[in-house]
Amino acid sequence: MAVTISHPAELPQRQAEKSPNKTIIKYYDRESKQWRNINWSKFAAGVMNAAKALAEIGLEPGERIGIYSPNMVHCLYTELGAFAMRGVVVPLYATSSPEQLRFIVEDSSMETLFVGEQFQYNNAYRVQKEYGTLKRIVVFDERVVLNPEDKTSKYFSEFVRLGDSMPNETKVKVSSREAIPSDPALIIYTSGTSGRSKGVLLLHSNLMYQMKVHSEHIPVYGPGELSIAFLPMSHIFEKAWTLFCLTTGTRIAILRDPKKVLEALPQIRPSLMCNVPRFWEKVYQGVNEKMASSPRILKGLYRRAMAVGQRYRLDYWNEGKRAPLLLSMQYAFYNRTIFTLLKRVLGLQRGRYFPTAGAPLSDEINIFLQSVNIPIIVGYGLSETTATVSFYPQRGFKIGSMGKVMPGLDVRIDPDNNEILVKGESIMSEYYKLPEETVAAFTPDGYFRTGDAGRMDPDGTLYFLERIKDLYKTANGKYIAPQMIEGMLAKDSIIEQIAVIGDRFKYVSALVYPNWELVRRAAIKRGLTEAGTMSVQEMAANPEINRLMMARIEAAQDSLAAYEKVKYITLLAEPFTLEKGELTETMKLKRRVINEHYAEAIEKMYL
Incomplete structure (x- = not known):
């Protein structure tokens, strides 16, 4: 059951009083190589210890602290402890570079930074030496080796002992009682697909509104459920979902390490999981690759199962209709056999509710997942809207949409450019220290400008069309929607990543990072036997392999208008990565960075 609170500062103690011995957190212990449990009593104590230590160092209401770490329970102790002291938390992605860290430390004027592992500590210490206002670094993982010259940093276990006194506990309790919904809670710096990061200032009232509405309209939560948190808890999607789980007593x-999610899923077998489309694209491609090499009889069985699953799940179950008896029997058979086997291999057999957002999900992959009874819930939201704006109802959803607008939010479409405009209690307070950008982000009557083009049905079903800033205008005056083209071409399992180019050019081209093993097999099958011994770099430069890849792209883009079709490609030997700054944490392309990194290759496609 959800607890009723007016401020997250109340949450740990309220839950501990109600269910002290119930498990709320599971984490992987690297020493014993086992998953360990933390109950509400221990969790609340961890939050209190962090809050007392923050009281000891004199954290003032409104003062910023940073959390720069991979997902760890220490992040939650620190964040909720800061909330109890009315502090403001600035979450940073664990992959943030020293330059990104320096900007956020300086812009937020934080004095205390909590870090997770060696990578984060090394960057933080470097920034501390260069930027003097960062007074202290607190390290979560005690295996981190501190710099011999570092005389101020502490491990988290040392830090929390600073607060071991009754006066500090009293300070925390007084501060928690004084906390109000209009207190600032978070400054989330947008990773941004272009331009400088902006700090999105969210209030506790924004968070509490989302918790209230979600608990009223999401039917799946509570101690019997288990959610896996593998997306960064520094991202608003996972952060808001984690707070929802804590509020409702749902185990987390x-x-x-997000790279180990496929290994962890069969161990955890979650019933709930936030995810991004890229994960589901990988699942879909993996299934297709497996079926492509399967015997003909198995392929036929799979095709029949998918046809039955799609008809039963989408034409009947989703519409609230009773399916014909024969169809129901066929579906029951395939669900018990093929679909259950698929989900068991993935570790998703207990799945009940898998919110999916962060980027558009193709209709083809959505239909596949719905057909095999993987319960994805497509949604839409931004940091500035405290995550959710719309999401699928459990039944009656429309493929291709982003679900229905959440109750209490007012959404309209700008008639001039189809921009999605949102007003409501979940909308950010401001862009931190950017008054002009804040004013520009709202219409005169108070609607937030999302920057996304969309449309909306009379029943409140919302559709995403394109990022307005991502729209390309070719030299011929035609508008191109690159995400739509990329989504269409990426359905082919031979394409791992693709970035469509075309802004101000006379035709469309693309940078393509393929699945090189599949390329090698396809080339050998075409008679290019020397591909078996070629390096990736040699394959990328090989004219025959380039022609092979272009033929695959031409087949996939057959339904596009002539001006939308990719005319030339450049094959890449290395993928776009977070580390090179080419992707956001939700795997969206940073087009400006990619255009800079591959300027020479792009230029050659237009000579």
Whole structure:
């Protein structure tokens, strides 16, 4: 059951009083190589210890602290402890570079930074030496080796002992009682697909509004459920979902290394999971690759199962209609056999509610997932809207949409450019220290400008069309929607990543990072036997392999208008990565960075 609170500062103690011995957190212990449990009593004590230590160092209401770490329970102790002291939390992605860290430390004027592992500590210490206002670094992982010259940093276990006194506990309790919904809670710096980061200032009232509405309209939560947190808890999607789980008493398995999610899922078998489309694209491609090499009889069985699943789940179950008896029997058979086997291999057999957002999900992949009874819930939201603006109802959703607008929010479409405009209690307070940008982000009558083009049905079903800033205008005056083209071409499992180019050019081109193993197999099958011994760099430069890849793209883009079709490609030997600054944490392309990094290759496609 959800607890009723007016401020997150109340949450840990209220839950501990109600259910002290119930598990709320699971985490992987690297020493024993086992998953360990933390109950509400221990969790509340961890939050209180962090809050007391923050009281000891004199954290003032409104003062900023940073959390720069992969997902760890220490992040929650620190964040909720700061909330109890009316502090403001600035979450940073664990992959943030020293330059990104320096900007956020300086812009937010934080004096205390909590870091997770060696990578984050090294960057933080470097920034501390260069930027004097960062007074202290607190390190979560005690295996981190501190710099011999570092005389101020402490491990988290040392830090929390600073607060071991009754006066500090009293300070925390007084501060928690004085906390009000209009207190600032978070400054989330947008990773941004272009331009400088902006600090999105969210209030506790924004968070509490979302918790209230979600608990009223999401039917799946509570101690019997288990959610896995593998997306960064520094991102508003996972952060808001984690707070929802804590509010409702839903257990959370915290995954420290997101790259190990496929390994962890069969161990955890979550019933709930936030996710991004890229994960589901990988699942879909993996299934297709497996079926492509399967015997003909198995392929036929799979096709029949998918046809039955799609008809039963989308034409009947989703519409609230009773399916014909024969169809119901066929579906029951395939669900018990093929679909259950698929989900068991993935670790998703207990799945009940998988929110999916962060980027558009193709209709083809959505239909596949719905057909095999993987319960994804497509939604839409931004940091500035405290995550959710719309999401699928459990039944009656429309494929291709982003679900229905959340109750209490007012959404309209700008008639001039189709921009989605949102007003309501979940909308950010401001862009931190950017008054002009804040004013520009709202219409004169108070609607937030999302920057996304969309449309809306009379029943409140919302559709995403394109990022307005991502729209390309070719030299011929035609508008191109690159995300739509990329989504269409990426359905082919041979394409791992693709960035469509075309802004101000006379035609469309693309940078393509393929699945090189599949390329090698396809080339050998075409008679290019020497591909078996070629390096990736040699394959990328090989004219025959380039022609092979262009033929695959031409087949995939057959339904596009002539001016939308990719005319030339450049094959990449290396993928776009977070580390090179080419992707956001939700795997969206940073087009400006990609255009800079591959300027020479792009220029060659237009000579």
